[in-house]
Amino acid sequence: MAFETKKVALPDAAGELIDRTAYEPVYVQLVNILRRQVASGVLRPGDQLPSEAQLCRRYSVSPMTVRRAINILVDQGVVTAEQGRGTFIRPVELGTASFQLQRLQDIFDDEPHTTVRLLQARIVAADERTAQKLQLAPGGRVIYIRRLILARAEPTLCHVEYLVYDPTRPVVEAEMDVTSLRGLFGGTGATMMKHGDLSVEATLLTEEEADWLQAARPAAAFRIEHLFFDFDDRPVSWGWFICRSDRLRFTSHIGVRETD
Amino acid sequence: MAFETKKVALPDAAGELIDRTAYEPVYVQLVNILRRQVASGVLRPGDQLPSEAQLCRRYSVSPMTVRRAINILVDQGVVTAEQGRGTFIRPVELGTASFQLQRLQDIFDDEPHTTVRLLQARIVAADERTAQKLQLAPGGRVIYIRRLILARAEPTLCHVEYLVYDPTRPVVEAEMDVTSLRGLFGGTGATMMKHGDLSVEATLLTEEEADWLQAARPAAAFRIEHLFFDFDDRPVSWGWFICRSDRLRFTSHIGVRETD
DNA sequence: CACTGCAACTTCCCTATAGAACTATATAAG
DNA sequence: CTTATATAGTTCTATAGGGAAGTTGCAGTG
Numbered sequence: 001m002a003f004e005t006k007k008v009a010l011p012d013a014a015g016e017l018i019d020r021t022a023y024e025p026v027y028v029q030l031v032n033i034l035r036r037q038v039a040s041g042v043l044r045p046g047d048q049l050p051s052e053a054q055l056c057r058r059y060s061v062s063p064m065t066v067r068r069a070i071n072i073l074v075d076q077g078v079v080t081a082e083q084g085r086g087t088f089i090r091p092v093e094l095g096t097a098s099f100q101l102q103r104l105q106d107i108f109d110d111e112p113h114t115t116v117r118l119l120q121a122r123i124v125a126a127d128e129r130t131a132q133k134l135q136l137a138p139g140g141r142v143i144y145i146r147r148l149i150l151a152r153a154e155p156t157l158c159h160v161e162y163l164v165y166d167p168t169r170p171v172v173e174a175e176m177d178v179t180s181l182r183g184l185f186g187g188t189g190a191t192m193m194k195h196g197d198l199s200v201e202a203t204l205l206t207e208e209e210a211d212w213l214q215a216a217r218p219a220a221a222f223r224i225e226h227l228f229f230d231f232d233d234r235p236v237s238w239g240w241f242i243c244r245s246d247r248l249r250f251t252s253h254i255g256v257r258e259t260d
Numbered sequence: 261m262a263f264e265t266k267k268v269a270l271p272d273a274a275g276e277l278i279d280r281t282a283y284e285p286v287y288v289q290l291v292n293i294l295r296r297q298v299a300s301g302v303l304r305p306g307d308q309l310p311s312e313a314q315l316c317r318r319y320s321v322s323p324m325t326v327r328r329a330i331n332i333l334v335d336q337g338v339v340t341a342e343q344g345r346g347t348f349i350r351p352v353e354l355g356t357a358s359f360q361l362q363r364l365q366d367i368f369d370d371e372p373h374t375t376v377r378l379l380q381a382r383i384v385a386a387d388e389r390t391a392q393k394l395q396l397a398p399g400g401r402v403i404y405i406r407r408l409i410l411a412r413a414e415p416t417l418c419h420v421e422y423l424v425y426d427p428t429r430p431v432v433e434a435e436m437d438v439t440s441l442r443g444l445f446g447g448t449g450a451t452m453m454k455h456g457d458l459s460v461e462a463t464l465l466t467e468e469e470a471d472w473l474q475a476a477r478p479a480a481a482f483r484i485e486h487l488f489f490d491f492d493d494r495p496v497s498w499g500w501f502i503c504r505s506d507r508l509r510f511t512s513h514i515g516v517r518e519t520d
Numbered sequence: 521c522a523c524t525g526c527a528a529c530t531t532c533c534c535t536a537t538a539g540a541a542c543t544a545t546a547t548a549a550g
Numbered sequence: 551c552t553t554a555t556a557t558a559g560t561t562c563t564a565t566a567g568g569g570a571a572g573t574t575g576c577a578g579t580g
Binding site: 041044064075092093094095096097098099100101102103104105106108193194195196197198199200201202203204218219220221222229231232245246249250251252253254255256257 | 301304324335352353354355356357358359360361362363364365366368453454455456457458459460461462463464478479480481482489491492505506509510511512513514515516517
């Protein structure tokens with residue numbers, strides 16, 4: 001019983017060891033051991049990690065393996081390494097919080113429970129702002145599309161999109177598969193676009209949007225604007241999603257957890 | 261001139277080489293070379309990278325250095341490596357877009373141009389929701405704080421915060437430096453919190469908030485909620501920022517650029 | 521006391537090598 | 551034609567070691 005108490009008092013002084021028979025590679029085990037020490041509070045912001053040579057002896061692994069583990073911790077943001085000084089635990093910073101659009105993509109990928117209703121689709125002359133975004137001559141022709149996306153029968157997203165009308169570009173055909181939305185967003189990814197810019201803002205629902213999304217008014221919503229480019233760096237698609245904030249929430253976490 | 265044409269036709273067949281005298285490490289140079297080939301469209305989604313052995317010969321570097329470069333590309337999301345098959349360029353996916361709170365932190369760090377006005381600060385009994393968030397007994401005492409943050413004299417943020425009232429915890433004192441806001445968010449980071457949860461939603465401004473932020477009404481805004489924990493995993497602070505979306509915008513980019 | 525130089529320690533970079541694990545393809549046997 | 555087997559190619563893990571570059575502290579010198 002005396003030993004039991006001692007173990008609890010020094011949970012990490014006893015120390016974990018590397019399991020050479022385990023499935024997990026050695027360097028992954030080492031990363032997780034160190035992460036646990038940070039997550040449990042044994043190592044705190046500002047504390048110095050044991051030197052690489054010490055870690056080699058402590059866990060009986062080669063220098064390269066230790067370096068690899070530490071490199072991973074560095075670009076996970078857990079520690080910072082300063083040449084000649086040492087490696088230190090990084091304090092938690094608010095600015096490191098990041099919000100992914102994964103939840104949005106999940107809606108598209110969740111095929112059986114997601115349906116797309118086409119509200120409008122026609123060829124129009126681009127207004128001034130659209131022409132500027134898509135780098136078209138004023139009055140150039142674009143495809144105007146409005147969609148309503150329902151996730152498990154709940155109206156969740158409005159989508160407005162302007163596509164450059166150019167029959168020579170294959171991207172248009174793929175995108176015209178309006179009911180699946182797989183053209184640009186779904187499945188394995190968008191193989192026809194090279195890159196894109198995105199921005200999120202908060203906005204008021206218009207009367208029309210509130211109707212479609214069955215929202216009381218006035219109501220606030222996310223507006224996710226997108227501008228996509230093809231492999232020649234020419235704009236292809238400009239538009240935005242309108243999304244009720246209670247149907248799609250962005251969450252994040254700062255600080256070190258045991259598992260990534 | 262004939263050579264000139266040939267170079268343009270095969271811009272990468274000529275091929276870049278590693279500069280052994282450069283300041284940049286070899287593995288970084290290799291990462292950038294491959295990124296450029298993706299960013300310029302020479303390598304496209306689905307294409308297979310040359311094998312590690314080929315890259316070794318092509319650039320005259322050791323296998324470990326090539327592996328390091330490829331590992332970096334993997335967790336930058338540029339390529340995926342499949343054991344026994346090869347390494348392939350990843351298609352661009354909407355869900356990989358990530359929005360950072362760095363812009364929010366920048367406001368706090370921009371000390372000379374940012375001022376904090378204390379609107380309210382008093383000790384109150386926690387209501388039901390606050391008690392639940394902070395894991396307190398119903399009616400437990402909390403510090404209620406309201407702040408207005410001005411960035412270059414423009415009212416930008418409202419902040420509402422509930423702190424557990426416990427004089428034994430040092431976090432309270434630091435946080436009570438209400439005019440600087442450095443206690444939890446500023447400067448080198450928050451050394452008194454171990455981790456925190458964050459979420460963003462879109463909301464309507466209340467009358468009061470619209471007054472403080474000098475906004476027409478009705479108006480939409482971001483609501484960034486936070487819940488912070490100390491090193492014993494006990495809740496310390498719960499609250500939220502209200503932010504006009506035209507004063508703080510979240511932007512992102514998907515796809516590979518030449519420089520990270 | 522101030523300054524210099526040296527030694528020890530740290531992280532960082534790169535090389536060279538060996539084997540394990542996995543995949544696809546070709547070949548031989550049934 | 552189908553099924554095993556072998557082989558070559560791929561990524562992945564781990565080792566050992568040498569040198570470069572930066573920091574710190576201490577002893578020695580002026």
